[in-house]
Amino acid sequence: MKKANNLILLVLLSASQYVFAQKQYQFSVDLTQPQNDELTVNLLTPAIKQKEAVYHLPKIVPGTYSINNYGSYASNFQAFDKKGKALKVEQTDKNSWRIANANKLHRITYQVDDTWDSPEIQEDVFEPSGTNIQQDTNFVLNPFGFFGYFQGMERLPYQVTITKPSGFYGSTSLVNQTKDAASNKDVFVTQDYHELADAPIMYNRPDTVWLKVGNADILVSVFSPNNKVSTKDLAADIKPVLEAQKDYLGGTLPIDKYAFIIYMSDRKDLTRYGALEHSLSSFYYLPESMSAEQLSETMKNVAAHEFFHILTPLNIHSEEIGDFDYINPKMSRHLWLYEGLTEYAAHHAQLQAGIIDLTTYLDRQEEKIENSRTRYNDALSFTEMSRNVLETYKDEYQNVYEKGALIGLALDLRLRQLTNGTYGTKDLMRDLAKTYGKNKSFKDEELFDKITELTKPEIRDFFRKYVEGGEPLPLEELFGAIGIQFNPAGEKREVEKAFGVNFALAPGTKTIMIANISNATDLGQRLGLKSMDQIVSINGQPFNLDTYASVLQSYDEEYKVGDKVTFVVKRKVAEDEVKEVTLSADLREATITYPTLEPEANATAQQLQLRKAWMGQAGR
Missing domain, CATH: 3.30.2010 (Zincin-like)
Structure with missing residues (x-):
């Protein structure tokens, strides 16, 4: 009887596993078997009832705000039924494959090239959102670069099995379901495609x-x-x-x-x-x-920003983010929240903790004010920019880290004005996270009203004027409330290192040339740079497409007032004559017009009280 019961149990378990397998994606990739810098992706598919199905790799992913076309890196896409018979497949665009007789589909396989070193594929994928295949050395698996989904079936569970080289470790936020530490396989399970795509994995010796x-x-x-x-x-x-x-x-x-x-x-x-x-x-x-x-300074600031995304979009996000469409995305109007307020909080938290002092903090805000007003359209509606950032306003995107952060600062100061310092944006973020949370999205068009409901009636007017509208942020008034004087046309002394010329690549070469000198700085003019000069070296270092980033970085980090800057250029001096010319000039300090922020010497008790509250020093 006991044997019979065990047999029945075994049959039931097998049947339940078979049913479960039909309700999830089962991917596998073997990192020990790359071929021609490509990896093979295998998928045991979930059950599909329709006669036709469309499989997608993403066109775009959250956080990038640019078209990446990950399907461009996939090749040799094949689909099979349970008997191994090939099913008809048609690639309908860069990221989509239509499969006939999909109700018989059992398995899919395709090869994926990495984005980091595939120059023949004409897509511009930002490296942190890309993939790397470096045999026996390093693999970067941003999942959206390898794994896809069937249209309309993104919410099914995923199981991904990775076979890894000996001694390799997969660094990720996902939990490895393999309990055997000696196993050469890692198994990751997610509730749906959104969770999988949100979790990069890097494999190498740890x-x-x-x-x-x-x-x-x-x-x-x-x-x-x-x-x-x-x-x-x-x-x-x-x-x-x-x-x-x-x-x-x-x-x-x-x-x-x-x-x-x-x-x-x-x-x-x-x-x-x-x-x-x-x-x-x-x-x-x-x-x-x-x-x-x-590196230390970069990591502190960048990590501070990225880590604060645990609030938004994890716990505060619109429907456009919560149900992100990887093929035909609809952009949210709230980049001021996702990136701007996150950037503000990253620096404000360091100020409140004493990691940076007030002078350093204000220096950073001066730079953001200057950049937002000189590099971008300061009169552009931020919500309008956000909704159309993929095409119309893609060149305005970086302003989310400049004016977007200033919007966060201005909102914080306005809230503290209205509450005698007792409530600010970090309190607002806490309340928004309680209102929504990980599994509840807000409606894009309702957020400003919800924030107003949680705070003060005057805040709706703030959003109407400065975020939906294009009015300049009232920085003079808001900084004045905490006893800090803002001068939008102040003066600043600094070492002038910029040349003010436009570089361009000489056609068909790696040679960098001077394209335009109309905006040359005093330094650029004293050097005597001319349009069409082909740069041979800067400060004794060869200067070309392969080296220019490191050469300019070295110059920016190491050179100081009084140091001599030297260019060697090839210059056309006659119709048929080109000569190498050496150009030199010394670095000097210059006075420039620049926004300045200075604590007022005679700030009132009320201003100081509000400043202390904003700096997290109330009661000290």
């Missing part, structure tokens, strides 16, 4: 540190190809910032686990770097050539 911050376990993982950067050092830089943010959020964090995944690039032609936020992790792509001091 250099990791775990931090305990309040109630949360924080993973810091670094890959440094030449072992120039230590995870231990970066973790030590990050921890005080995270502790400050925990305190800023009231002493606890709304997460249990978080991962900082950091790739240090040794590319000589590195022209851009940065990070991409996720709900429970962030991925960093940074130059290994950075000095220890510069």
Whole structure:
């Protein structure tokens, strides 16, 4: 009888596993078997009732605000039934495959090239949102670059099995379901595609540190190809910032686990770097050539920003984010919230914790004011820009870190004005997180009214004028309320290092030339740079497409007042004659018009009280 019961149980378990398998995606990738810098993706598909199904890889993913077309990196897409018979597949666009007789579909397979070194594929994927396949060395798996979904079936569960090289570790916010530490397979399970796409994984021989911050376990993982950067050092830089943010959020964090995944690039032609936020992790792509001091400062500021995304969009997001459409996205109007207020909080938390002083904080705000007014359209509606950021206003996007942060600052000061210092944006974020939370989206058009309901009636007018409208932020009034004088046309002395010329690539070469000198600075004019000059070297270092980022970084970090700057250029001096010309000039201080912020010497008791409340010093 006992044997019969066990047999029945075994049959029932097998049947239940078969049924469950038909209700989830089962992906597998073998990192030990790359071919021609490509990996093979295998999928046992969920059951499909329709005669036709469309499989997508994303066109765009949250946080990037640009078209990436991940399907461009997939090839040899094939679909099969249970008997191994090929089904008809038609690729309908860069990111979509239509499968006939989909009700018989059992398995899909395709190859994926990585985005980091596939120049023949003409897509411009920002490295932190990209993929890397470096055999026996490093694999960066941003899941949306490898794994897709069937149209209308994004909410089914996912199981992803990764076969990894010996000694490799997968750094991620996801929980590895494999209990055997010696196993060469990792298994990750997510509730749907949105959760999977939100969790990058980096595989390499581990250099990791775990931090305990309040109630949360924080993973810091670094890959440094030449072992120039230590995870231990970066973790030590990050921890005080995270502790400050925990305190800023009231002493606890709304997460249990978080991962900082950091790739240090040794590319000589590195022209851009940065990070991409996720709900429970962030991925960093940074130059290994950075000095220890510069890397430390960069990590503190960038990590502070990315980590604060645990609030938004994790716990505060619109329907456009909560139900993100990876093929035909609808942009939210609230970039001021997702990026702007996050950037504001990242610096404000450091001020309140004493990591930076008031002078340093105000210096950073001066820079944001200057950038927002000189590099971007300061009269543009921020909600309008947000809704149309993919096309019409894509060149305005970076202003979310400048004016977007200033909107956060202005909102905080206005709230404190109206509440005698007792309520600010960090309180607002807490209340919004309680109102919505991880599983509830707000309606884009209702957020300003909801914030007004949670705060004060006057706040609706603030949004109408300065966020929906294009009126200049009332910085003079708001800074004045905390005893800080704002002069939009102040003066500043600084070392003039900018040349004020436009660089361009000589057609068909890696040679960089001077394209335009109409805006040359005093330094550029004293150097005598001319249009069509082909640059051979700057300060004795070869200057071309492969080296220009590192050369300019070295110049910016190392040169000071009195140092001589030297260009060697090839210049056309006659119809058929080109000569190498050496151009030199010394670095000088210059007085420039610049917005200034200075604490008032005779601030009133009321102004000082409000400033202390804003700085988190009330009662001290």
